[in-house]
Structure formats: C-alpha cells, structure tokens
Amino acid sequence: MANQSNSLDNTQTTAKLETGSRWYIVVLLALGTAINYIDRVNFAVATPTLMKEFGLGTAEMGILMSAFFWSYTIAMLPSGYLLNKFGPKKVLGFAGFAWGTVTMLVAVCVGFYSFLALRIGLGVTESPAFPANARVVSVWVPKRERTFASSIFDCCARVGGAFAPPIVAFIIAAWGWKMSFVVTGAMAVVWAVWWLLSYHEPADHPRISKSELAYIRQDEVITDTGAVHVEPIPMTRLATYPVILKATLAYAFYLYVWTVAIYWIPTYLMKVRGLSLKEMGIAASIPFIVAVFMELAGGKVFDRWYRKGASITQLRRTGMGIGMFGAAIAICMCMRADSAFWAVFWLSAFMGIFAFGASNVWAIPSDIAPYGQAGGVGGVYNFVGNFGALFAPMVTGYLAASKYGFNGAFAVCVAFSILGGLLFIFNRYERLKPKAA
Template identity: 35%
Template sequence: MRETLQAQGRTRVRWVVAGMMWAAIAINYIDRTVLSAAAPRIQSDFHLSAVQMGIVMSAFFWSYALLQLPAGMLADRFGQKKILGLAVLWWSLATAVTGVATGFKSLVALRVALGVGEAGAYPSNAGIASRWFPRKERATVAGIFDSGSKLGGAVALPLIAFMLALFDWKITFAITGVLGIVWCIVWQFVFRDSPGEHPRVNAAELAHIRDGQTPNAGDTARNTVPWRKLFAHRNIWAMCIGFFMINYNSYFFITWLPTYLVKERGMGLMEMGVMASLPLLISMFVEVLAGWASDRVYASGRLSLTATRKLFLIVGLLMASSIGLAAFAHSAAMAVVLLCIAKSGMTVAASQVWSLPADVAPKNMVSMVAGVQNSVSNMGGVVGPIVTGAIVGATGSFVYALLFSAALIVLAIINYLFLLGKVEPIQFDEYPMELMHHEPRKV
C-alpha cells in the first residue's frame, strides 16, 4: 500500500498552507511595525517623551500577551480556520483606523485594540503545523511561518520611511490595513482545518502527513485536560522563560531600533529605513535555513529530538549575544553588522521555539501550549520597550540598554541547557482516555 501511494506521487498542498501561514505573520508584523517606523515623526508631532513613547510601543503587547492563551484555547476548540481568519480581519481593521489617533491616550487605546486581533496568529499557526506537517518537517515550517515576521518588519521599515517622505503618516495605517483583508478572502478558499478534508490533498500526501505525526496531532478530538496543569511541567516553564528573554531582545528591532539608528548613530530617515531593515531581512533567510537544517539533522538519526532542539537553541543564542557588542561598535556600519548577527541568532533559536509546542503538547492542545508560551514570552514585549526607554532616558544612551539585553540572552542559554528536559509529548495518565476524545463544538 505504501509503495502504491509513493508511486502515485504526493501533492504539496501543505506547502501552500505554509505559504498562507507565512503571509499571515508577514502582514501581522507589517501592521505592528508601522508605528515603530513612524515613531520619530509621531513622537515629534504629539510631543511625547521617551517614556511615553515606550508606553505607546508596549501597549500593543498588553492585550497581545494576555490573550494568547484564550486565543489558543479558541483555536483548539473551534478550529484554526475560523480563529485565524477572524484574528487577521480584526487586526487589519484596527490598523486601518490607527491613523485617527490624536495623541498619547488614543495611540495607547488603538495599539491595545491591535493586540487583541494579533493574539490569534501564532497559537493558530502552531496548531496548523501540528495537523498539517509530520514531525520531520516541523522545524522547517516553523522557520517558514515565523520568518514572515522578519520580512514584515524588513518591508515595513523602508517602505514606511519612503511613504513618510511622500505622505502624512496617518495615511500609511489605512493602506497597510487593506493587506490583511485581502488575505482573509483568500484564506477562506485555500484552507481546511484537517488535511483529510481538503479536496486537493491526495492519499499519498495525507499518508505522509499522518505517518510522521506525534500522538498530539489529532484532527478533531478535543482535549479536556485543564490548561492550568500544563504549568506542572518543567518544559512548559523552560519554554516560557527562554522565549521571554528572546522576545525581550527581538522586539528591540521593531520598537527602538529606528530611534537608535537616528539618535545614537546619526542616520537620516531614508538611511535608517534601509539599515533597520537589514537585520530583519537577513534573519528571515537564516531562520528558514536553520529550520531546514535542524530537520535534516534530526531525520538523519545522528541526534535525538531533544539534542537537536537544544543544539540549535544554544548556537542561535550565542549569536544573539552579540547585541551587547553593538553597544561598543565604533561605527554605525559595524553596529548594524553586529545587530544583523544578533537578530539572525534569535531566529535560529526561534525556529526551534516554534517547533516545541507541537513536540511537547498533549493531544489536541498544541494551540493552547503555543498560547501559553507566547503569552509569557510577549511580556518581554510589554516590559522591553518601557525598560529600554527608561534606561535611555536615565543615561542618555543605548549602551546600557543593549548590555542588559545581552545579559538576558546569557540567562536564556542557561535556561535551555538546564531547565528544558526531554522533548516529548506531555502525558496526563490520570485522565481516562474517554475524556480525551470529545467531538469539538460546532459553530
């Protein structure tokens, strides 16, 4: 039977799905990065202090971080198609109306609204990866969809800088909001929650997906294990703590980096737009390559899944620690080079970070585990811009802010080395199996 399916040839619909996942994250980051690219102009127009601007930048993460778990629970309960589609539509509308902001308070409120919608993106994508891809392709698809965040930022920064030179910054928000609405229309026709329900997935591709999946990748069953029990496991804590420290660093590149290049390194607006995009653009390709490479290492049998994940996490974080060296760079060009290395290292780690939920989640709780991880990690996005703004405001320089970021990377390395245990699905043996296979609620 297997030989017959192989002779038939597999369709590749799962990679079309991966492309849609990538596009959702790219649009996600374009919409959240618009404010960062326009920050110098907005700060000047509304006469905001560095601390106020830090609060505005972090406001998005208040709702985004808090709603990760509910978004993951909804995606597991009602399906990723509905939840991700609704999420993209919500955040696109929130982006489009951000141009009506009139000052500090309205900017904060609109950024909170944006975070409500964007909370559904990553938990939904993690759930899709578990259902549509076998384990040996898991890091590749994680690298693909998360790389959309780097392209989104890389495209947004120079594009917004160019648009700012031509138009008022408020027009930009309306234009970028349209992208997500177009994506939503395509999504409804392209995606199904289960590959078995997709009319263009043939038997060979379906067998390839199902043969390489772990027990947590069921198509329809709903797990009734309380989400609070997840916190009894050390791997969940390790995933959350490590990703918090990575995200604290990552969000520097889409919040304070443009201001750093303009005020600390003396760049003009157009030069800033190009230079600020380089770490994101380069890291996009690095992340996909890292995901592919880790899948090849694991598939070769030379390393266990645990050793593979830890190897790429540590190598990536060692690269990421170069963010501290950028503080002492004698030239703007060298600072940008070091920041490119740092951001690329963060994405090497991220290709593994976004594989872990599908690796360790109990049956049909992948989106929920991803939501827990992303909720805690994005507290780094809440505190990061504020702490950076406070350090810059107190010292008049970014030097100590960058050194503090590097110190957190060192702690992340220790966390993944010693707290993260064996990478395998979490088992809840005390729950009868019949409680683990209820049909999902129909809506």
C-alpha cells in the same frame, strides 16, 4: 517491520510527487505572519515622525509600544481556548480582519490616548496568530519537516521587520504617516479573506491526496475509524508540566530581546547613529533581511539533522543555545561599534544568528502538544513568553532616556540572552501525556 518501513518510504515519495497541499498552507500562514508583523512594526518605523508631530517623548513612546503587549498577553489564553474550540480557520480569519481594521483606524488618532487605545486593540486582535500557527503546523506537517515549516512562518516575522522600514518610510515620505497605517491595515483584511476561502483541516482538504494525508499523519496513532487518537489535556493543567514552565520562561527572555530589536532599532539608528529617515529605512531592514535567510537555513539544517537520527531534544537544545548565546556576543560587539556601518554590521550578525537558532522556537509547542492541542499549548507558551515582550519597550525607553542610554538597554538584552539560552538547553522536548489522576 521491514514492510512497514518500505511502505512509509513509498508514501513519503508519492506524497511529494502527487500533492504539496501542506506547503500551500504553510506559505499562506507565513504570508499572514509577515503582514501581522508589518502591522505591529509600522508603529516603530513611524515613531520618530509621531514623536515630532505630537510632542511625545521616548518614555511615552515606550508606553505606547508596550501597550500592545498588555492586551496581547492577556488575550493569549482565551485565544488558545478559542482555537481549540472553533479551529484556526474561523479564529485566524476573524483576527486578520479585526487587526487590519484596527491598524487602519490609527490614521484618525489625535494624541497619546487615542494611540494608546488602538495599540491595546491591536494587541487583542493579533493575539491568536502565533498559537494558530503552531496549531496548523502540528496537524499539517510531520516531525521530519516541522522545523523548516515552523522556520518559514517564524522567519516571516523577520520579513515583516525587513519590509516594514523601507515600505513605511517611503509611504510616510510620499503621503504622510496616516496613509502608512491605511495601506498596511488593508493588507491584513485582504489576507483574511484569502485565508477563510483557502484553509481546511487535512482530512477535509479538497485537493490533498491520500498519500500526502498518510505522510503528514505518520507520527500519529490512527484509530480503526481512520481518525487520529487523541489524549487531551485540560488547558488548566498545561502549566503544571515542567517542560512547559521552562520553555515559556526561556521564551520570555527570547521575546524580550526580539522585541527590543523590532521596536527600537529604527529609533536607535536615527537618534544614536545619526541616520536620516530614508537612510534608516534602508539600514534598519538589513538585519531583518539577514535574519530571513538565516532562519530558513536553520530550518533546513535542523530538519536534515533530525532525518539523520538526532532527537527533537537535541535539535531544540542546540538550535536555541546557538541562537541565544551567539546573540549575546553580537550585541556586545554592537555596543562597542564606533560607526553606523559597524553598528548595522553587528546588528545584522545578532539578528542572523538569533534567527538561525529561532528556527526551532515555534516548533516547540508543536513538538510537545498532544495532537490537535498545539493551539492551547501555544497559547500558554505565548502568554507567559509575552511578559518579556510586555516590559521590553518600556524598560528600553526608560534606559535610553537615562544616563545609561541605549548601551544600558542592550546590556539587559545580553543578560537575558544568556539566561534564556541556559533555560532552553536544560529542558527536554517530548510530547505531553495526561498525568495519572
């Protein structure tokens, strides 16, 4: 046993010195995630301009924002199946090209129904992204680095949220709202080509060393042929496992809160706090910039804790509990803020602590899925979870237009943060095994 331990330590050290192919893949994945979010958040930044030009109300914009999640949610399970069947290289490459094309076509929209059709199309084409991320991380990154790796691609959703407001606001001010969709859509097409040329499974990667391959497979059972031993679970049975049921419901509450933040912060700052388009472009990016650094910090903190002996269950319970309960407190403080400065301050505190805990949120499918099935588990996780995201824009739009205003909408976020936090901490995060027949 001592010899095995020493051998593993040597393998880990050598892997870090010889090659870092796993981090190239993670960074490429993270870049795609950032573009994915820019292409969905650009609509939120353009919302005040579109409302004025097309005479659309708050409730109508809520429907358009939610329309993305109608198709995104429905397409999630087929996306998981396609990932298991064809792999992330083909599925994610095609998806990137498709969602970039749909985004560029928004420039030719002439009213509510054309916007509606393309928002639905964007939901379908973006649906494979996060299940693919989980699938890639599960086979490319060992458990000891998985929280940080997951935090990198997940925090790039915050990067998308951080860069979208100033970039899109600048393009709208300089060249109009149509060009903002053309530019951000083209970014996705370029990334898709890069992904198709660069991605390989670990065993097939042309530049990976033997020591790095052994390092990333250290948590798996290897057969005599050198392949990873797999105990597959049919997609139809995944939802029968309590750990998945609890995790997906908790994720639905998490996504409700996150979706309100990414879609309604720009409008909230302009309509309630009185900021101009340019002021909003800067102010709306601040909470997301804070979130980027806090999520990366969370990934490092929780990976270090794991290496010191904490269990995966301890990591996920603690991280998600801190993020969800801390978010509830910060949102309450934002509701009580008496100026735009303090509103942005507390929104930044909310996004920061929320993201710190969320460094764990997309490690969960990779933790519990059998080897190679994180795409399917991630599909179920995202399918159920996105019912929260589906209703968030509509409910928020309705409440914001009612006598309750944005404070009423934020009160719902507080309640869901608490409920989601409770579900996350009362769960166990262990790798699934097939049930006895």
